[in-house]
Amino acid sequence: MMKLGIILDMDGVLYRGEEPLKGAREAVDFLKERGIPFVLLTNNSTKTPGSYREKLLRMGIEVSEERIVTSGLATRLYMEEHFKPGKVFVIGGEGLLEEMKGLGWGIVDVEGAKEGGWRDVEYVVVGLDPDLTYEKLKYGTLAVRNGARFIGTNPDTTYPAEEGLYPGAGAIVAALKASTGEEPIIIGKPNEPAYEVAVERLRSFGDFDEVWMVGDRLDTDIAFAKRFGMKAVMVLTGVSSLEDVEGSGTRPDVVLTGIGELPEYIEAELGEGG
């Protein structure tokens, strides 16, 4: 019988803002009880897996830190796997900075860069940075033009917030693309590095021969699923709507009204004995 592994997006799937979505806790409990390998994958790099675990816990959803993959963590794991150690200059939030410190390769901060340290930077890693300054762009530009590798945590040009859409990591990456003339490696969904990292993490929870991607956004989650041969399970509790699906070339394999329907759908697909 088919062995299933599941990657779930968080925002718009398990919760919206600080509100858990209907059936989210039950769905997560179901996956744990059934022993189905699953991980939670977000393109957000500003928070750590630990702070996501706490956020979920406040909503009554209990998930170990190991199941949570942020784009900051994915960036770290991808760099460990593919690149040689070298100093890192971070344009990003606290979560990304923590991951990059965790690499142990050494960080050049703005003060260090100002003293000439930008010449020693081998990786410029760019995520959403609520404390972005011109100086950070300047030293990032100098370092990349000096040969440092240019890495973006995720491609999202905006993210939804209180007053409307705020500039995302992709907007800051766009500034550096313009000032350096270089194309970055982008880690997050819908790109290959996120897939590689999430599937490897999924494997640590058990075997599977089919992966489902559960998400709310056509341009990231569903496109990501289709690109890497995962089953694309779309929920309607987030950014994209059924009309968006009709107007798009990106088609989910199945649409659920919300995460609450997932257990039943899994039962039906796996059969009672699964």
Added chain:
Amino acid sequence: MMKLGIILDMDGVLYRGEEPLKGAREAVDFLKERGIPFVLLTNNSTKTPGSYREKLLRMGIEVSEERIVTSGLATRLYMEEHFKPGKVFVIGGEGLLEEMKGLGWGIVDVEGAKEGGWRDVEYVVVGLDPDLTYEKLKYGTLAVRNGARFIGTNPDTTYPAEEGLYPGAGAIVAALKASTGEEPIIIGKPNEPAYEVAVERLRSFGDFDEVWMVGDRLDTDIAFAKRFGMKAVMVLTGVSSLEDVEGSGTRPDVVLTGIGELPEYIEAELGEGG
């Protein structure tokens, strides 16, 4: 006989950094003595015409403020000519802020934007901003997404500075293009608004039936000249070299080693009685 008007770029033509280039003063004096209409046109928006006048004066070059057109001033003049009054949100340096205040249409600053003032913004004007912050990008994004017109002072993605190439206005504009999905109007060389404003200013100094553009950069000055039917006079004291000319589709009409050769070239073209 042909009546000549001349638009000159400044950096790389009259000076480099704080050093005047050979023959710059003499060339400017020649133009004044011969009564040839001329203006100085720079894509820099961070300084005011007044501060450029002082900078030139420190090098012994005397030019009235009226002859100096920054991209900040050009933005102001273009807005006065083409747009209706409305509140302005500025992402840019002191020079641009001064020009936008000079419009008298009202400024929404970051503090005002934070209190909800971004909803009243009708123009988001973006230049090189040495004090760029994430908050400025955020309110610029919210305002443009709310219907404000998106204007960039100049397209330069970098500018040469002490340690190398720094991010220019075009890099900050790129971030906002990404976060808003909107195409801005770009004022500076090689675009139409800069041409319109510079030629109108030139006309205030006398009649002409041919315009020469004297500059050092192929991608801005020379492209600008070719695009609007000006004679493209390139000097080799700035960014672009003769090799760049050979490798480029943009060809100047004449190449001078430096501004010092301009008077003689004008004499030859106009004839002794000119």
